[in-house]
Amino acid sequence: MNKTLKYRWHILGLIFVTLSTVPIWGSDYVLFFCLLFFLYASMAQMWNLLVGYSGLLSLGQQAFVGFGGYTMAVLTNYYGVYVWLSVLIGGLFSVLLALFMSLFIFRMKGIFFGIGTWVFAEILLLWFSNWKYVKYGTGLFVKPATPPSMSTIYYAALIMGVGTLITVFVILRSKIGLGLMAMRDDEEVSEAMGVEIFRSKLFCFLVAALITGTTAGVLYVFQIFIQPYKAFAIDWTIVLVFIVVIGGIGTIEGPIVGAFIYVLLSQWLAEYGHVSLLILGIIAITIMLVAPKGIMGTLQEKTGFTILPSRRT
Amino acid sequence: MSESLALKVRDLDIFYKDFQALWNVSLEVREGKIVSVIGANGSGKSTLLNTISGLLDPTRGTIELFGERIDGLPPHETVPRGVTLVPEGRRIFPRLTVYENLVMGSYTPRRRSKREETISKAYELFPVLNERHDQMADTLSGGEQQMLAIARAMMSEPKLILCDEISLGLAPVIIKDIYKRLGQINQEGITIVLVEQDVKRSLKAASQAYVMLEGKIVLEGQPSSLTEEQVKNAYFGI
Numbered sequence: 001m002n003k004t005l006k007y008r009w010h011i012l013g014l015i016f017v018t019l020s021t022v023p024i025w026g027s028d029y030v031l032f033f034c035l036l037f038f039l040y041a042s043m044a045q046m047w048n049l050l051v052g053y054s055g056l057l058s059l060g061q062q063a064f065v066g067f068g069g070y071t072m073a074v075l076t077n078y079y080g081v082y083v084w085l086s087v088l089i090g091g092l093f094s095v096l097l098a099l100f101m102s103l104f105i106f107r108m109k110g111i112f113f114g115i116g117t118w119v120f121a122e123i124l125l126l127w128f129s130n131w132k133y134v135k136y137g138t139g140l141f142v143k144p145a146t147p148p149s150m151s152t153i154y155y156a157a158l159i160m161g162v163g164t165l166i167t168v169f170v171i172l173r174s175k176i177g178l179g180l181m182a183m184r185d186d187e188e189v190s191e192a193m194g195v196e197i198f199r200s201k202l203f204c205f206l207v208a209a210l211i212t213g214t215t216a217g218v219l220y221v222f223q224i225f226i227q228p229y230k231a232f233a234i235d236w237t238i239v240l241v242f243i244v245v246i247g248g249i250g251t252i253e254g255p256i257v258g259a260f261i262y263v264l265l266s267q268w269l270a271e272y273g274h275v276s277l278l279i280l281g282i283i284a285i286t287i288m289l290v291a292p293k294g295i296m297g298t299l300q301e302k303t304g305f306t307i308l309p310s311r312r313t
Numbered sequence: 314m315s316e317s318l319a320l321k322v323r324d325l326d327i328f329y330k331d332f333q334a335l336w337n338v339s340l341e342v343r344e345g346k347i348v349s350v351i352g353a354n355g356s357g358k359s360t361l362l363n364t365i366s367g368l369l370d371p372t373r374g375t376i377e378l379f380g381e382r383i384d385g386l387p388p389h390e391t392v393p394r395g396v397t398l399v400p401e402g403r404r405i406f407p408r409l410t411v412y413e414n415l416v417m418g419s420y421t422p423r424r425r426s427k428r429e430e431t432i433s434k435a436y437e438l439f440p441v442l443n444e445r446h447d448q449m450a451d452t453l454s455g456g457e458q459q460m461l462a463i464a465r466a467m468m469s470e471p472k473l474i475l476c477d478e479i480s481l482g483l484a485p486v487i488i489k490d491i492y493k494r495l496g497q498i499n500q501e502g503i504t505i506v507l508v509e510q511d512v513k514r515s516l517k518a519a520s521q522a523y524v525m526l527e528g529k530i531v532l533e534g535q536p537s538s539l540t541e542e543q544v545k546n547a548y549f550g551i
Contacts, residue, residue: 175420178409182417185406192366192398193465194389194421250408311410 020158023151035154035222037263038161042215043236044243044255045164046208052250053172054204055184057110059237060117061212063101063124064094066231068213069220070128073140083144084156087217094213098206106198106205118234125232139227142220156218164211168252171207176200184250242280246287248294253306257295318380319344319473319504320365320396325374327360327528334360336529338374342473342521347495347505349519349536351512353548357528358508359401362475365506366398367391378473393421395472399479401508403458405465407451411442414450414461418468427470435464438494456487463494473504480511492518512544526550 022034043061050056068090075086105116129137148156171177179200182190191197220226239262247258265283269276291298300306320342327335335357342348352358363369365376367388376384383391388398397418406414415435419428436443439460445453450461459479466474476495480488492514499505509515516522516536524532524547532539532547545551 178413178416179420181409181413182406182420185408186404188368189400189404189406190417192368192388192392192400193417194392194469196387196389311413 023154031154035157037259038157039215039219041256041259042160042164043212044240044259045168046211047240048244048255049168049204050208053184054180054201056201057114058117059114060121062232062236063121064209064212065216065236066124067097068094068216069226069231072217073142073226076142076144090217091210091214094209095206098209102202121232125228128228137228142224153222160215160218242284245284246294248297251296254294254296317344321377323375326372327364328372334528338530340523344504345502347499347519349507349515349522351509352525356525358525359477362477362508389421392469397466397469397471397474399462399466399476401477403462405450405458405461409450410447411445411450414465415468418465431468435467439464456483475506477508524548
């Protein structure tokens with residue numbers, strides 16, 4: 001155990017150096033693969049923070065994906081804002097949206113909260129697909145004045161992936177993080193211990209909105225094209241559930257492993273069309289039955305192995 | 314005199330929506346004493362403790378902690394003022410380690426500086442928890458979980474501990490042990506309010522007793538001065 005601790009930072013450093021030099025040595029395929037991996041890992045970390053740690057069952061993360069993405073596209077196209085700045089503003093707009101949503105959905109609990117978030121995402125979908133300003137359902141092409149190079153987009157994605165990981169790590173190691181985990185285990189008692197439930201939950205919800213919205217901005221800079229029926233689709237949440245559940249809910253490593261597997265599978269399965277969803281579903285169900293705690297959760301339970309321990313000793 | 318009163322509850326009314334759970338409850342706890350509140354299921358004992366700790370807002374009435382009004386304050390403000398709840402059914406955080414559970418006990422800011430010191434004090438009181446330091450709390454036995462719940466409450470360095478049914482579902486030998494530790498805690502000058510269904514044991518430990526029935530206090534007095542007949546009648550409402 002001590003040995004793995006000793007070499008942990010060396011290994012993590014090595015991985016980081018490898019990933020940050022991909023544009024130099026990697027093929028386009030490797031570059032795209034890593035890029036998508038970072039973005040999905042980032043969004044999955046946020047869903048995991050909400051569901052796995054603070055007990056906020058969000059089924060409406062696509063609201064922030066779409067809102068962040070559209071804010072970026074509108075600012076870039078219509079107002080000529082520098083593309084990366086508009087990505088950041090997209091994240092901030094997502095926070096505003098989350099604040100507005102919280103006025104309504106923070107009165108609900110459990111599955112009702114989940115449905116509440118989903119309803120908001122659907123409302124946004126309908127609104128954007130009937131809104132002339134964003135060209136209805138046709139969608140928008142993201143046209144920055146000077147289109148960023150692929151390696152620039154890659155580094156933006158890398159920053160989102162690594163930045164999110166660090167953010168989650170810092171939050172979980174902090175006092176708020178312990179409070180969140182306690183809240184997940186027993187809300188009333190954590191309140192009796194002095195945790196301010198509403199504030200902690202709202203904090204998580206806003207952080208998740210910020211990072212999900214920003215990540216979506218980077219994604220749509222990469223994909224160039226944004227459409228309401230894709231951006232606000234429940235498919236996003238399904239993908240995040242898949243990633244977090246197979247990776248291991250309530251672990252920091254889970255979303256990373258899950259995102260890697262998901263991106264890998266979705267590349268392989270792309271040629272099978274809709275059958276691919278069936279296969280993903282079968283994999284998810286199999287893992288839920290065989291290892292309900294997901295890959296990393298089961299591994300940790302069996303071996304005590306953690307790359308980034310959120311535990312205090 | 315009021316300065317020797319740790320807790321003074323006056324004319325407390327509590328409603329759950331339209332249902333009134335407490336009726337005009339008044340109670341006084343002298344500093345450094347153990348006071349027992351007994352009553353059958355649903356008589357309002359837990360409601361009383363939850364209100365004192367701030368989880369519930371009283372509809373009417375006042376709560377004073379060492380002369381300071383605390384009614385209507387949420388737990389994150391009552392805990393730093395020195396009152397902590399040991400909730401019914403232990404309610405430790407199952408997926409946190411023993412150590413993390415203890416740290417949660419000192420969640421409110423004022424206590425954090427002295428945390429390591431308080432933890433070693435808690436381990437001194439319950440050595441078995443020290444052995445389980447890194448274990449997930451849900452792997453502990455029932456008795457150990459109850460010890461953890463008490464130790465967790467002690468982490469906030471309370472002046473008043475509210476214990477809700479600490480003997481629930483435990484073997485008699487373990488209950489005896491836990492009551493011994495409670496005695497030790499009390500000897501350090503910490504005031505204790507015991508809510509129990511185990512009438513005999515809690516009356517033995519307490520210097521003052523209240524009997525509740527259907528949300529009202531129906532009998533009070535020193536346990537030594539109360540006859541078994543009186544307690545029985547009050548408890549069952551005969």
